[in-house]
Amino acid sequence: MQVTVEIFRYDPDTDKSRFDTFVKEVDPKDRVLDVMMAIKDEDDGTIAFRKSCAHGVCGSDAMEINGLNRLACQVLVQDLKSKRIRIQPIRGMKVLRDLVVDMEPFFAGLESVKPFLIPKEPAPAAERYQSIADRAIFDDTTKCIMCGSCTTSCPSFWTNGAYVGPAAFVKAHRFIFDSRDGGNEFRLGILDDKDGLWRCHSIFNCTDACPREIHITKAIGDLKRYTVVHR
């Protein structure tokens, strides 16, 4: 099938942006990433975008595709149900070139919630035991690949870049509800801050955007309840 692909371009040398349009013959089962690579190979080698695993586990290629944040390697052309494909960088981040945005502040935000196990007790000789039920409580949020799709789909983040954002909450959830962790006193302050949890207005954009199908709005709800009870 034939598709018309519009790709956002930003040239840091001239500080100018535009959309470039390409008409391509594609297989409906092609990933959007395949189409972009074909354009880069056949039409314009200067288009800049990130990619690595190409099957939705590394999180390199989050971008806005036809208005929704997606991993380009996880969306097939046929899934878009459109012959027009419009690709832009994820929003609310500084664009460095074309579809490449500055991810450093995003990672710094994740690090603010102390995203590592703060053990309740010193490690025993063998493993710490954890029941299947306790492990299941935070299973969903262990799936996060830190692609940034959720945070950059969130209107609260767009209006206030200081907002910690859903990705960091997902990471916080993964530790706060881990029965082995005892570090919540260090995390609650960050979550209960003016730029913390309460800027989430349950818009569900993050949940829609997540390529790992994490129930992010629910996870944030869990954290809100936890914070109110443990303040």
Added chain:
Amino acid sequence: MGAGGAGLRCALELSQHNYSVAVLSKLFPVRSHTGAAQGGVGAALGNEEPDSPEWHFFDTVKGSDYLGDQDAIEIMCEDAVEAILELEHFGLPFSRTPDGKIAQRPFGGHTKNFGEAPVKRACYAADRTGHMILHTLFEQCVKNEVRFFNEFYVLDLIMDGDICQGVVAYDLATGDIHVFQAKATMLATGGHGRAFSVTSNAHTYTGDGMAICFRRGIPMEDMEFVQFHPTGMRKLGILISEAARGEGGILRNREDIENIGSGKDGFMGAIAPTVKDLAPRDVIARAMYNEIVEGRGIEGSGDTGSDYLYLDLVHLGAEIVNERLPDISHFARTYLAVEPIKEPIPVQPTTHYAMGGIPTDIEGRVLWDAKNKVVPGLYAAGEVACVSVHGANRLGTNSLLDIVVFGRRGGKDMVRYLGEAEFGRIKGEPDEFLRGEIDRLQNGGGTEKVVDLRPEMQNVMMVNSGVFRSKDSLTKARDTILELRQRYQKVGVQDKSAYFNTELVEAIELGFLLDSAWMIAESALHRTESRGAHSREDYPERDDEKWLKHTFIHYEADGKVKFAYKPVTITKFQPKPRVY
């Protein structure tokens, strides 16, 4: 260098000893390919049934077709238990047994009591074990304030005579070239799967570390051994974990379609009666290839390029498929529109893992030659390295084990070395060569294009240096690669920008891949026997008399290599015919 499991485990070790440590990666953290590993990490914890490191040791030796060094394998299997418990202590969210221990499941080639029956040895976190290892190690590095240089692409070593003094790296964001002086350097940059057209490996898996060393005169060990994983998704090559067969999945051919969902044995039942679909990967990949060549592939044309086989999970039921294999089920639904609870998944072997690589000793120190002369200050671990624990064929779950065990051991030896090492002198302009290369690619007026050369390399390697090889096919592969290397000298890139010049990066990556492809083809042509993943149609038997040894390929001049040999270390298990 590299922020996958081996690099992070090493950085963590150094940070625990308060050394100033920098992790350089051409990607952001957690984008590394460790995250794509699915099924599990091997360790004889014995949580589900009796097991012992000695059985693990034996299985790994046998799996390696007796080419693995037994001192190294024994250490890996012994260290495994502690290394995995340590990961749990770092917070890794393993799946659990009903009594709360780390859950384990069967995997290919892992057996109880020296080959009697499959054993549950693969410690897992659903089917995203690598993802969890990568994230857990990253979390610990964040905790220890390890410094990350994200999207810094390491392109050269700085050598002062025999001693490594650091690296030269290219900053993708700005195009700046940086010199990093270091007392000790660890290469953990992964494998070279992208030299082949069908692969489970990431686009960024381009053999960088191997090529960087090779160009500096360091030999590569056992490059002929490349693992083809039996179950790549048809055409795409995306990995369907061996855990699918560990949980009971069965491979089926065209004559076997009526048995889908029945749980009855498939064609592997006759080929490996004891372990069936849990035979090692080389055995199954060959069997699949033969099924297809003999016309029992699903389309039945006998064409290895288009025919495929089925992986049947239907009899496992929705609960096992959804709970223990959620990610691969998602892949099947997304990319193939196949519902694995109801239908079989179309699969074909996919290029998966480099057993060969930079030679190291058991402390991760890189070797100058087959006589164990150490390169002071330079270490390697993980897929880029060859200790050798995988020999001629790696067992599933041993790659994740390799990265944590040897990342850790390398880190510990670096701590020892740092206590005695001094900063050396950096002579001349260490970035001069690199600046010249980049200038040539950007401004040399070259007319050859990466997009023409790359698929030619990948196809010739897949067809001629794949599951089965022969003198004719390998000669063709080698000659084509040499010709492509000549053409590569005339490559030019369209993009002149300094910022995120991904076209330039892909050109550099292709140069590295051509080095790997050349070494693979030359080494495979040289080894006139069949062992593990290296199957020569013209030499179908294993030849212990002549070839129970490691090959070291040295760069001599353009188009010319020479070989040296290192004996295999055999401590406990004498080579025997390999029957499953």
